[in-house]
Amino acid sequence: MSYKVIVAGGGLIGTSIAYYLAKSGAEVTLIDSKDIASGTSGSCDRAIMIQSKKPGPTLDLAIKSAALYQDLEEELEVDLEYRKSGGMIIIETKEELKVIKDMVALQQKSGVDVRLISGDEARKRQPGLSEDLLASTWWEHDAEVNPLKVSFAMASAARRLGAVIKLGSPVRNLMTEKNRVIGVETSEEELYADAVVVAAGVWTPQLLKPLGVDVPIIPRQGQILVSERLPPLLRTGILSASYITNKLRKGASREAADPFGVGLAIGQTHSGSLLIGGSRQFVGYNTETNPEVTQKIGEVAVRAFPQLAKVRIIRTFTGLRPYTADAKPILGAVQGMDGIYIAAGHEGDGVALAPITGKIMAQIVCGEEPEKDMRAFSLSRFKQ
Amino acid sequence: MKVDVAIIGAGPSGLTAAIEMIENGLTVAVIDEYYRPGGRLLGQHYEDPKAAPDQRVWNGKNIADQLEKKARGLGVHIFTNVTAWSVSEKWKIHLSHPKINMIVSKVLLLATGSAEKALPIPGWTLPGGISIGAAQTFTNLHRVAVGEKVLIAGIDPLSLSVMIEMKNAGIDVAGMVLPPISPASGNHHTPVQTVARLKDVAGLAPNSFIRTFGKYALAWFPRLIAHALRFNFLKVNGVPIHLRKSIVRIEGSEQVEAVILQSVSADGKPVGQAERMEVDAVCLSAGLYPLVDLAETTGCTLVDIPELGGVIPLHGPDMTTTINGLFVAGNITGIEGAKVAIAQGQLAAVSILKSLGKNGSITVQEAKMEMEKARIQSPLRFLPNIDEGRTKLNKLWEKEGVI
Amino acid sequence: MNDMIICRCEGVCLSEVLDAVEDGANSVPGIKKRVRVGMGYCQGRVCQPIVRDILESKLGNGTKPHLQRAQNPVRPVILGDIVR
Numbered sequence: 001m002s003y004k005v006i007v008a009g010g011g012l013i014g015t016s017i018a019y020y021l022a023k024s025g026a027e028v029t030l031i032d033s034k035d036i037a038s039g040t041s042g043s044c045d046r047a048i049m050i051q052s053k054k055p056g057p058t059l060d061l062a063i064k065s066a067a068l069y070q071d072l073e074e075e076l077e078v079d080l081e082y083r084k085s086g087g088m089i090i091i092e093t094k095e096e097l098k099v100i101k102d103m104v105a106l107q108q109k110s111g112v113d114v115r116l117i118s119g120d121e122a123r124k125r126q127p128g129l130s131e132d133l134l135a136s137t138w139w140e141h142d143a144e145v146n147p148l149k150v151s152f153a154m155a156s157a158a159r160r161l162g163a164v165i166k167l168g169s170p171v172r173n174l175m176t177e178k179n180r181v182i183g184v185e186t187s188e189e190e191l192y193a194d195a196v197v198v199a200a201g202v203w204t205p206q207l208l209k210p211l212g213v214d215v216p217i218i219p220r221q222g223q224i225l226v227s228e229r230l231p232p233l234l235r236t237g238i239l240s241a242s243y244i245t246n247k248l249r250k251g252a253s254r255e256a257a258d259p260f261g262v263g264l265a266i267g268q269t270h271s272g273s274l275l276i277g278g279s280r281q282f283v284g285y286n287t288e289t290n291p292e293v294t295q296k297i298g299e300v301a302v303r304a305f306p307q308l309a310k311v312r313i314i315r316t317f318t319g320l321r322p323y324t325a326d327a328k329p330i331l332g333a334v335q336g337m338d339g340i341y342i343a344a345g346h347e348g349d350g351v352a353l354a355p356i357t358g359k360i361m362a363q364i365v366c367g368e369e370p371e372k373d374m375r376a377f378s379l380s381r382f383k384q
Numbered sequence: 385m386k387v388d389v390a391i392i393g394a395g396p397s398g399l400t401a402a403i404e405m406i407e408n409g410l411t412v413a414v415i416d417e418y419y420r421p422g423g424r425l426l427g428q429h430y431e432d433p434k435a436a437p438d439q440r441v442w443n444g445k446n447i448a449d450q451l452e453k454k455a456r457g458l459g460v461h462i463f464t465n466v467t468a469w470s471v472s473e474k475w476k477i478h479l480s481h482p483k484i485n486m487i488v489s490k491v492l493l494l495a496t497g498s499a500e501k502a503l504p505i506p507g508w509t510l511p512g513g514i515s516i517g518a519a520q521t522f523t524n525l526h527r528v529a530v531g532e533k534v535l536i537a538g539i540d541p542l543s544l545s546v547m548i549e550m551k552n553a554g555i556d557v558a559g560m561v562l563p564p565i566s567p568a569s570g571n572h573h574t575p576v577q578t579v580a581r582l583k584d585v586a587g588l589a590p591n592s593f594i595r596t597f598g599k600y601a602l603a604w605f606p607r608l609i610a611h612a613l614r615f616n617f618l619k620v621n622g623v624p625i626h627l628r629k630s631i632v633r634i635e636g637s638e639q640v641e642a643v644i645l646q647s648v649s650a651d652g653k654p655v656g657q658a659e660r661m662e663v664d665a666v667c668l669s670a671g672l673y674p675l676v677d678l679a680e681t682t683g684c685t686l687v688d689i690p691e692l693g694g695v696i697p698l699h700g701p702d703m704t705t706t707i708n709g710l711f712v713a714g715n716i717t718g719i720e721g722a723k724v725a726i727a728q729g730q731l732a733a734v735s736i737l738k739s740l741g742k743n744g745s746i747t748v749q750e751a752k753m754e755m756e757k758a759r760i761q762s763p764l765r766f767l768p769n770i771d772e773g774r775t776k777l778n779k780l781w782e783k784e785g786v787i
Numbered sequence: 788m789n790d791m792i793i794c795r796c797e798g799v800c801l802s803e804v805l806d807a808v809e810d811g812a813n814s815v816p817g818i819k820k821r822v823r824v825g826m827g828y829c830q831g832r833v834c835q836p837i838v839r840d841i842l843e844s845k846l847g848n849g850t851k852p853h854l855q856r857a858q859n860p861v862r863p864v865i866l867g868d869i870v871r
Binding site for chain 1: 811813814816820828858859860864866867869871
């Protein structure tokens with residue numbers, strides 16, 4: 001008899017889990033209140049950047065995920081616009097240089113041989129970078145992909161393997177019996193299963209709350225600018241050091257200095273548009289774009305890449321990154337309850353970690369030993 | 385730059401509102417992305433039979449010029465070729481202007497007008513395929529013929545009035561046909577429906593119809609619906625209006641060379657043979673829809689009322705919206721044409737003046753009545769069910785709006 | 788008919804839009820994410836009314852699908868013109 005699993009959430013994480021579960025032979029139902037990639041996963045940039053991951057368990061997961069990405073196009077039979085073009089974290093100030101030097105040292109210890117290169121070498125690798133750049137990192141194994149294609153490809157592949165996908169079907173609540181989750185109630189029907197995986201990003205806490213389970217994920221809004229189509233000008237993925245420091249920062253003093261938390265992250269799509277990000281703000285579930293944030297991101301972009309001053313911006317969009325206080329996603333079973341698993345909280349790492357999250361969650365849900373010790377990602381770590 | 389009122393859109397409603405407000409003591413700035421003021425007035429040039437004899441010729445460009453001259457003369461700041469790319473708070477209007485980055489104002493009036501709905505036909509992207517509004521602007525503003533032999537696809541009040549304008553300018557209009565019967569073009573274009581809409585243009589072409597049918601032509605219109613089955617086409621200004629022919633596709637290798645037409649029954653089903661007509665330009669007409677993109681960025685409530693042309697800002701009878709200090713006027717409130725737009729501009733201005741503690745040259749009540757009058761006197765009704773649309777809107781406003 | 792262009796900016800044709808609806812898209816943004824309509828220079832000003840009509844006729848029942856919302860900048864702007 002087949003193992004019945006419901007995956008609640010049709011973004012990068014949910015579709016990946018549905019795919020790997022279906023691949024393992026489970027009977028999968030993937031549900032989303034709206035559509036595939038209708039939430040945060042529809043508002044991402046293209047980076048599969050290992051370099052930007054916090055050294056430690058997250059970095060380890062990212063390395064595994066990057067390896068899965070190498071063969072993913074073939075496996076899913078879809079052109080994902082995957083390109084291994086390397087990555088650079090550009091450094092503009094002496095303070096940033098110190099922070100990045102430390103980070104690089106940690107990364108090298110983890111086996112990621114990122115190099116520090118001079119401003120001149122950076123400008124050679126990526127023409128157009130500002131003369132004022134102090135230095136940069138460089139790692140050839142960073143990559144990029146079209147995240148929308150990943151979500152849709154995972155969903156289609158899951159469907160080909162027998163998964164049922166229900167769209168426009170909001171989950172009203174998780175159904176429980178004693179201490180076990182036995183299924184979900186949507187606006188249309190009651191669905192029963194052996195296990196339920198909640199991969200609903202920033203909407204995960206609301207689903208778990210009625211069970212008395214507190215999931216400390218809060219939305220962190222980011223805005224990205226989209227340019228007109230341009231001839232290929234980006235040779236590699238680019239982040240700024242301030243992007244990293246904003247991502248990993250704690251503390252109110254930094255908020256005051258830059259309330260929008262802007263750091264540069266640029267990629268170029270296959271159609272030629274530049275995706276120029278991005279901001280980080282805690283504004284609740286607000287997805288409105290803000291013209292002042294547009295200006296601030298533009299400022300930072302033009303400073304690093306002066307020729308961008310001539311480029312036309314045709315749109316901006318926002319996404320709500322699922323933030324956790326320790327910058328690690330929440331992956332695994334919910335302690336004290338049966339049949340319920342969480343896979344959410346990837347704050348800015350969702351694109352990179354989607355494949356490995358799917359693979360490992362499928363292992364966990366099916367009762368296998370996960371290929372990596374996942375205790376660092378457990379929900380129960382927050383009880384301390 | 386700081387002003388009392390910022391107006392987005394220098395069309396008839398925006399300019400009229402600007403004049404009313406500056407005459408009564410407010411500072412006003414008007415922003416328009418086009419290279420000159422006038423909006424949709426610029427392409428309009430026709431005879432209005434409902435108007436007094438000395439006002440029968442409606443020359444939109446002249447009217448626009450007069451409004452602009454008056455507004456500038458009174459001290460209204462008018463920015464053209466400038467894009468208001470966003471608004472925030474109350475109110476910062478962000479401009480793409482080399483020197484003035486932003487205008488700050490107490491009140492914002494959105495008079496952004498309308499845009500044309502596209503009419504997709506196989507081959508419509510060939511050079512020579514042009515929207516009816518663009519054809520109107522080329523003909524009347526730029527004095528450029530859009531082709532040597534022009535076919536118009538889409539029979540509605542706007543395309544009929546443009547056809548008359550083009551014919552008067554000496555352009556060879558080969559004919560007018562129905563749009564394609566397909567899911568991509570909506571489903572309101574059977575011969576019977578199209579003929580029923582012709583009465584909305586009745587006021588506009590009576591001279592031609594009178595020449596063709598005699599002086600009782602206007603009274604004959606409702607009966608034309610029944611006759612649609614018998615008469616396959618009318619001729620207006622010598623141009624055949626093929627009520628029972630639908631365009632199937634546009635052909636050509638480098639540009640428009642011909643169209644394929646298909647005869648259809650009264651309820652739009654294909655009958656008989658297809659035929660080929662050689663033309664070098666096709667004007668596509670599918671109606672106008674309100675341009676609400678800036679409105680969407682303000683956070684005001686928007687409602688979908690097809691009878692008014694689509695999604696519009698929810699607004700009250702005095703042009704207020706669900707956001708205090710945000711007003712609307714003109715085609716953004718529903719597609720009704722220049723005369724109504726002008727009256728709405730006046731009404732919005734008087735409302736704004738009142739909200740800032742000042743008097744207008746007429747009261748809000750008087751301005752409302754002027755608007756009703758303009759509605760009745762409009763030579764063209766762009767939308768057949770405007771009155772139902774307004775009723776729906778008012779009901780929604782009573783339920784959800786700010787009083 | 789099926790290779791008729793719907794989105795002029797991105798060159799998306801009718802058959803792709805219909806495939807997106809087949810694939811489960813129930814909103815204009817859903818079609819957009821699958822086949823790129825509305826992602827180009829005009830941001831849907833030309834194609835959204837068409838896509839909306841197609842979707843409404845496919846969904847039936849008078850269903851009003853979600854539409855793409857305008858965001859800042861509502862027109863293309865040169866980055867150098869808008870930064871402070």
